[in-house]
Amino acid sequence: MKKDIRKDRKKEHIEYYLKSISRNKTLFEDVYIEHISLPELNLDEIDTRTRFLDKIVEYPIMINAITGGTEFSQEINRDLSKIAKRYNIPMAVGSQTIALKDKESQESFRIVRKVMGKEGIVIANLNANASLDEVKYAMDILDADGIQLHLNPAQELVMKEGDRDFRGVLDNIQNIVSNVEKPVIIKEVGFGISEKVAKLLYNVGVRYIDVSGIGGTNFIEIEDKRNDKMDFSDIYSWGIPTALSLIQCHRVSEDITLISSGGIRTSMDIIKSLCIGGDLVGISGEILKHLIEGGYDKANKYMRDLTYKIRVLMLLTGSKNIEELKKTPYKVKGDLKDLI
Numbered sequence: 001m002k003k004d005i006r007k008d009r010k011k012e013h014i015e016y017y018l019k020s021i022s023r024n025k026t027l028f029e030d031v032y033i034e035h036i037s038l039p040e041l042n043l044d045e046i047d048t049r050t051r052f053l054d055k056i057v058e059y060p061i062m063i064n065a066i067t068g069g070t071e072f073s074q075e076i077n078r079d080l081s082k083i084a085k086r087y088n089i090p091m092a093v094g095s096q097t098i099a100l101k102d103k104e105s106q107e108s109f110r111i112v113r114k115v116m117g118k119e120g121i122v123i124a125n126l127n128a129n130a131s132l133d134e135v136k137y138a139m140d141i142l143d144a145d146g147i148q149l150h151l152n153p154a155q156e157l158v159m160k161e162g163d164r165d166f167r168g169v170l171d172n173i174q175n176i177v178s179n180v181e182k183p184v185i186i187k188e189v190g191f192g193i194s195e196k197v198a199k200l201l202y203n204v205g206v207r208y209i210d211v212s213g214i215g216g217t218n219f220i221e222i223e224d225k226r227n228d229k230m231d232f233s234d235i236y237s238w239g240i241p242t243a244l245s246l247i248q249c250h251r252v253s254e255d256i257t258l259i260s261s262g263g264i265r266t267s268m269d270i271i272k273s274l275c276i277g278g279d280l281v282g283i284s285g286e287i288l289k290h291l292i293e294g295g296y297d298k299a300n301k302y303m304r305d306l307t308y309k310i311r312v313l314m315l316l317t318g319s320k321n322i323e324e325l326k327k328t329p330y331k332v333k334g335d336l337k338d339l340i
């Protein structure tokens with residue numbers, strides 16, 4: 001595919017994400033956590049730190065894969081990485097396929113490592129059908145702490161120019177996981193990972209899964225808007241809600257680090273994610289929206305308020321640290337209860 005088509009597509013993804021209207025449910029609304037009015041804690045002693053990819057991060061949040069490859073993406077990556085550095089949280093770049101062949105585009109990804117410095121956690125990103133050499137190269141570009149490999153059959157099938165053959169991906173993942181020393185995170189892009197898929201991944205050695213369920217960015221809608229040949233609006237609700245996907249993947253093994261993403265917007269989503277099995281959350285669409293609407297300042301205010309409210313809610317669950325938060329009892333109701 002020509003480089004320019006990829007560049008246009010990157011721009012269109014952002015444009016159509018901002019114009020998208022479908023709103024599926026994450027089902028976090030069906031997770032209930034009890035309020036503790038005698039927490040016996042001081043807000044100042046709430047410790048939000050956690051370990052991720054062998055480094056300590058200040059909050060259990062990462063800025064998830066969004067973009068790279070164009071000048072506009074470079075500006076976005078610069079601002080987002082400033083936020084990641086400021087809050088000491090990890091950041092993943094968008095798909096680096098473009099950077100494998102187009103050297104000029106690499107700067108738009110490298111900027112993230114430049115801003116975040118050696119101590120920051122920077123995560124590379126490619127499609128799960130990438131070769132081992134491509135994976136190593138993408139990681140080298142960023143001096144990455146790990147790589148995300150995305151599974152996106154729903155997105156590809158709605159794309160006019162997308163892939164149609166998804167055979168051999170699991171074997172490819174096994175080969176990469178066995179031959180890359182740093183952590184390999186398998187992620188969806190907004191349609192969720194089922195228990196069945198999580199088991200298949202676990203059995204080939206995957207120990208990091210980003211569920212990326214429905215309830216946030218909807219790539220069937222985004223690609224549908226780019227596709228003038230067919231109308232896919234009747235399948236906008238396809239996929240596994242994020243809360244359900246998280247509970248399903250958590251059942252597979254305690255030995256999987258689970259990233260909760262897909263529709264994470266509020267501190268409540270984050271607290272609930274950790275209570276039901278998540279280790280960290282990933283945010284893409286919501287922070288991008290704040291950034292595009294009001295630049296760095298608005299995105300920074302969003303993150304400042306979010307991190308403050310995480311501490312507030314941790315106190316109100318009686319949790320002094322992330323370990324205690326993860327042990328908080330919860331109940332499920334409604335659709336989520338029916339589905340599990």
Ligand SMILES: Cc1cc2nc3c(=O)[nH]c(=O)nc-3n(C[C@H](O)[C@H](O)[C@H](O)COP(=O)(O)O)c2cc1C
Pocket residue numbers: 013014017064065066067093094095125148149150187188189190212213215216217261262263264282283284285286288
């Ligand atoms: C504009 C945009 C571009 C994205 N590009 C990528 C990508 O290149 N690679 C990838 O793995 N995920 C990509 N994603 C998916 C996100 O990483 C995430 O899995 C998904 O958007 C669900 O999270 P959200 O609801 O917080 O946006 C993109 C998301 C958005 C909004």
